[in-house]
Amino acid sequence: MKVDRLVSIIMILLDKKRIGAQELADIFEVSPRTIYRDIDAINMAGIPVRGTPGAGGGFEIMQEYKMDKRVFSADDLCTLLMGLSSLPGMVQGGQLVHALAKVRSFIPADRAEEIELKASQICIDFSPWRGNSNMQAYIETIKTALQKNKLLAFEYIAHHGNITTRAAEPYYLVLKGSHWYLHGYCRKRNDFRLFRLSRMSNLQMKEEIFVPRDPQKPQLDFDGIRAAMETKIKIRIHQSVLDRVLDFCPYEDFSPDGDRHYIVDFPFLENEYYYGILLSFGDKCQCLEPLHIRAEIKRRIHDLAAIYENRQP
Numbered sequence: 001m002k003v004d005r006l007v008s009i010i011m012i013l014l015d016k017k018r019i020g021a022q023e024l025a026d027i028f029e030v031s032p033r034t035i036y037r038d039i040d041a042i043n044m045a046g047i048p049v050r051g052t053p054g055a056g057g058g059f060e061i062m063q064e065y066k067m068d069k070r071v072f073s074a075d076d077l078c079t080l081l082m083g084l085s086s087l088p089g090m091v092q093g094g095q096l097v098h099a100l101a102k103v104r105s106f107i108p109a110d111r112a113e114e115i116e117l118k119a120s121q122i123c124i125d126f127s128p129w130r131g132n133s134n135m136q137a138y139i140e141t142i143k144t145a146l147q148k149n150k151l152l153a154f155e156y157i158a159h160h161g162n163i164t165t166r167a168a169e170p171y172y173l174v175l176k177g178s179h180w181y182l183h184g185y186c187r188k189r190n191d192f193r194l195f196r197l198s199r200m201s202n203l204q205m206k207e208e209i210f211v212p213r214d215p216q217k218p219q220l221d222f223d224g225i226r227a228a229m230e231t232k233i234k235i236r237i238h239q240s241v242l243d244r245v246l247d248f249c250p251y252e253d254f255s256p257d258g259d260r261h262y263i264v265d266f267p268f269l270e271n272e273y274y275y276g277i278l279l280s281f282g283d284k285c286q287c288l289e290p291l292h293i294r295a296e297i298k299r300r301i302h303d304l305a306a307i308y309e310n311r312q313p
Contacts (some may be wrong), residue, residue, distance in 0.1 A: 003251060005030075006038055013061045020058035137178065137202050142182055145170045152204040157199045164188065167206075168195065171215040183218040192216045233268045233293055236261055238284040245285075248277065268293070274277065275300060 005028055013020060020038075021032040024278070028035075039049050039059055047060040121151050153167050168184035171192075175181075180197040191213075236244055239260045253265040268274050270293070278297060280283060285292045 006042060009035075009038055010042060010061075013049060013059060018052065018058040019058040024059070092168050109195070134201075135197060135204075136199060138197050139173065139180060141203055142170055142173050142197075145205045146173065149209050149212055151208040151210055152203065153206055154195075154200045154203040155202075156195060156242075167197070168193070169210045169213070171212075172218055174220065175217055176220055181218070185213060192218075194218050229269055230267045231269075232265045233290060234288040235264050235266045235278070236286045236288055237264055237281065241281050241284045246279065263288070279304075 005113070008028070009024060012024070021035045024035045025032045039051070042049050049059050050062050051059050088259075106182045113296065118182045142152065144150070149169075151167055152170055155163055156166050158164050164298070165188075167187045168182065169187070170182055170184040173213070174183055174185035174194070182197060182200075185191070185196070188197075196242040236257060239262065242254075242262065245264060245266070246253075249267055250265065255264075257263045266278075275297065279300065280288060289298050
């Protein structure tokens with residue numbers, strides 16, 4: 001009999017007026033007989049659960065049993081509900097049901113509608129527009145490895161497309177921006193590394209249990225480093241790509257240039273990623289200065305054109 005299941009049943013009973021044994025059995029993936037045994041254990045622990053037979057019957061906590069719900073303020077509960085509502089794509093259904101039930105058990109009945117309305121006014125969805133079929137499975141594998149201190153093995157696609165085989169001791173599962181990362185100790189590099197899940201393949205949890213090291217927290221704030229390396233370049237864009245360019249710099253950096261164009265002070269690093277950004281705007285973007293970046297873009301366009309001029313694969 002799992003203690004966490006008993007606690008979750010208590011929280012669900014606090015949240016619901018009445019729930020049937022079969023519904024509880026479906027939530028926890030156990031038999032109704034197991035649920036009946038759990039209810040007996042809860043009663044023995046001093047929490048009065050009453051069973052009502054027949055159609056519409058089920059289990060409920062007796063009305064005389066009260067729980068102090070003043071631990072959290074209304075704003076606290078709204079914040080918790082908003083956070084939990086953003087998790088369906090990352091947390092398995094049963095876990096989310098239990099967590100929501102626990103939070104909702106603290107909502108005073110006379111404020112339930114108000115708090116639920118406020119919590120639903122902000123929608124947070126971390127799932128990508130294009131789903132990675134392996135992402136959820138990888139997240140669950142990493143979560144299990146974190147709990148059990150088990151080694152992870154995978155193939156990793158690093159810079160310039162280099163594929164290497166890695167073995168890593170997992171320490172943190174990180175969501176940064178719209179991407180998931182594993183922060184762990186890489187045995188190939190003998191150091192802590194941050195691995196992007198979308199660049200992993202063949203992720204496996206090994207049987208080896210490792211002794212945890214003193215973990216280094218992942219370095220996630222690169223604003224200062226990036227600001228020191230960035231330079232501002234001037235580009236001229238057509239208004240048709242205005243919305244896309246706004247993903248990289250604020251509107252204050254835009255100056256109108258005629259009716260349908262803008263001059264933009266664009267933050268730029270001289271690497272493949274940023275050259276790729278400029279080229280992705282196609283003929284709707286022209287680099288004005290500095291001249292050496294303008295020349296490099298011209299060279300890349302020439303090389304790209306040469307590929308298409310050659311009809312042989």
